[in-house]
C-alpha cells in the first residue's frame with residue numbers, strides 16, 4: 132500500500148515536471164530556418180544601372196547584374212562588383228530579367244562553379260543561354276504570370292513592356308519588386324503598362340526598383356510611369372534605376388516621390404537615389420538608411 136502511494140507520488144511529480152516542459156517546447160517551437168532570419172530587414176547594395184544586391188538573412192538576391200570583373204580578390208559588393216569568393220557562403224539567387232547587355236552579363240553563368248547554394252531565375256529568352264548542363268540544372272525559367280518557389284524564395288513574374296519579365300520576390304518578411312525593363316516607354320503603351328503594374332500591386336511591395344530616365348528622354352513617359360508605379364504599389368522604399376550612371380534625374384525623382392500621395396495613404400514612400408557603386412543601405416521595418424560602403428557580412 133505504502134509502496135503504491137510512493138509510486139503514485141513519483142508519477143504525479145513526473146507529470147508536473149515533465150509535461151509543462153514538453154508543452155512549453157512545442158509552443159515555443161520555431162519553423163525550421165526562421166531562427167537566423169531577422170524578418171523585415173534587408174541590406175541593399177547598388178551595383179550599377181539596374182543592378183542591385185539584396186540580403187535578407189542567409190539569402191543574397193542579385194538583380195540584373197551587368198558585369199564588372201573583379202580586378203583582384205579585394206573587390207566585391209563594397210565596389211559594386213560581385214566576387215564569387217565573397218558571396219559563396221550565402222544562399223544566392225541571381226535574377227535576370229532579360230538578355231540585353233545592360234541587364235545581363237554572361238560571367239554570372241560561371242558563379243555556380245564556386246558558389247555551392249546558387250539558383251538562377253531567368254526569363255525564357257535568357258534560359259537559352261544556359262546551355263552548360265550544370266548551369267542549366269540550377270536555372271529556373273519564369274514566364275510572365277508564373278509563380279514559383281526557388282531556394283526558399285517566393286517569386287512571381289510579370290510581362291515587361293520591353294523584353295523579358297519583371298520580378299516580385301518574397302523572402303525574410305520583405306517583398307521586393309524589380310522592374311527589369313517594365314517601364315512606360317511611350318504613352319501609346321499606357322494601357323498595357325498600367326494593367327501589368329496593377330498585377331504587381333497585389334503583392335504588397337516593400338522595396339521597389341523602378342526605371343527612371345531624365346525627363347527629356349521619350350517626352351517624360353518613363354517618368355510618368357515610374358510615379359504611377361510608386362503611387363499604385365505604395366512601396367515603403369523606392370530605388371530609381373536604369374540611367375547608365377547619369378544621376379541628376381534620380382535626385383529630382385526622389386523629390387517628386389516626396390510630394391506624391393500613395394494609394395495606401397498610411398504609407399509615405401521613401402525614394403533613395405543610390406548614385407555610387409557599392410553604396411549600401413539598411414532597410415528595417417519600413418524605413419531605409421545609408422549603411423556606407425562595406426563587404427558582405
Ligand SMILES: [Zn+2]
Nearest residue numbers: 231233234312
Ligand atoms: Zn534596360
